[in-house]
Amino acid sequence: MVLPAKAGTEKLTWRQPIMLTVVKIDDEEISAESFVKLLKVNDKLDALLETVVTDKLTVHAAKRSGMTVSAEEIQARADDIRRIEGLHRAQDTMEYLNNLGLSIEEFEQHVVESLYREKMEAKVCTEEAVNEYFRLHSPSFDSVEVSHILLDSEGKASEVFALLEEDPDSFADMAMEHSLAEDTRYQGGCIGKVLRGTLSNEIEAKIFNAEEHEPLGPFRNEDGRSFEIFMVDSKIPASLNPKTLKEVKKKVFRKWLEDRVGEFRIEVY
Known part of the structure; x- marks a missing residue:
């Protein structure tokens, strides 16, 4: 059991709320079932569900691999959370959990699962694995500094582009x-740094293959009424800096997860 903060002789009570209503606006109550339906209608359920499944699958994989979490690790992490949240008294901790609708047992489970995920991620995303992934996929982390000109007609865009080709x-x-x-x-016209995957396929392919200071376009925008001309101000080859390192680790771990999915029985209702 995760211990609450030291409390002296305080007497604690626990109230477990019944989580049937997610939110109430005036007299309208939105139930958990309605909330899920709203997520579906707004095409947000899949992303949320993927996060939940990914987290749980990681925990199951960690346990299958023989990983364990010690009582000392659980207590240390719980203490960290209390310190970050400013929960100095036992009563503060209980009120914090009550507001989240969590029992002490559920809080402990959250702590345990977060530790399992961290351990599994550390085991998968080793320095060797990260470096190898970056070596094989480094071009996908290249970026460019880009400028653009937005125009409202194809004729005007062609005219400006012709002038830019000359100068x-x-x-x-x-x-x-x-x-x-x-x-x-x-x-x-400076947009700034642009990464792969942020532009349409047609524009991205030409921009990342262009020479510096070479005008590109005109490209018809999705609205069909405006046109853009681009120029690559500078090319920035990928390097394993902290930001790229974080992204590479995400991709390494995601690939590992995709390879594990077939090992588990996953049912979505």
Whole structure:
């Protein structure tokens, strides 16, 4: 059992709320069942469900592998949570759990499962595994500094593009004079750093294969009424910096999870 903060002679009581109603607005109560239906209708349930399944699957895999979590580890993590949340008295801890609708046993389970996940992630995402993944997939972590010009007609876009082909160095001036993108116009069209996977496939392929200071386009936007011209200001080869390291670890672990799914019986209702 995870111990609450030291309490002296305080007498504690526990109230476990019945979680049938998720939220109430005026006289309308939204039940847990209705809440799930709303998530489905708004196409948000799958993402939430994937997170829950991923977390639980990780815990099951950790246990199957023979991992254990000691009472000392559980107590240390619980103490960390109380310290972060400012729960200095036992009564503070009980009120905190009560507000979350958790019993002490459920809180302990949360702590235990978080420790299992961390241990499993550490076992999978070793330095060797991360370096190997990055070595094989480093181009996917490349980025570029990009500028653009947004125009409202194909004729205007073609005219501006022709001028840029003759004088690429005039891109910033052309953006300030002609671009309709108010958020970038007065910065010479500068969008900033762009990663792979953030642009449409057609535009991304051309941008990441372009030379620096080469005008690209015009590209018709999804609305069908506006056009964009791009220029790569600089190319930034991938490096295993802290941000990239975090992303690589996520991908390594996700690949490991995908390989494990077939080992478990997963039923969605």
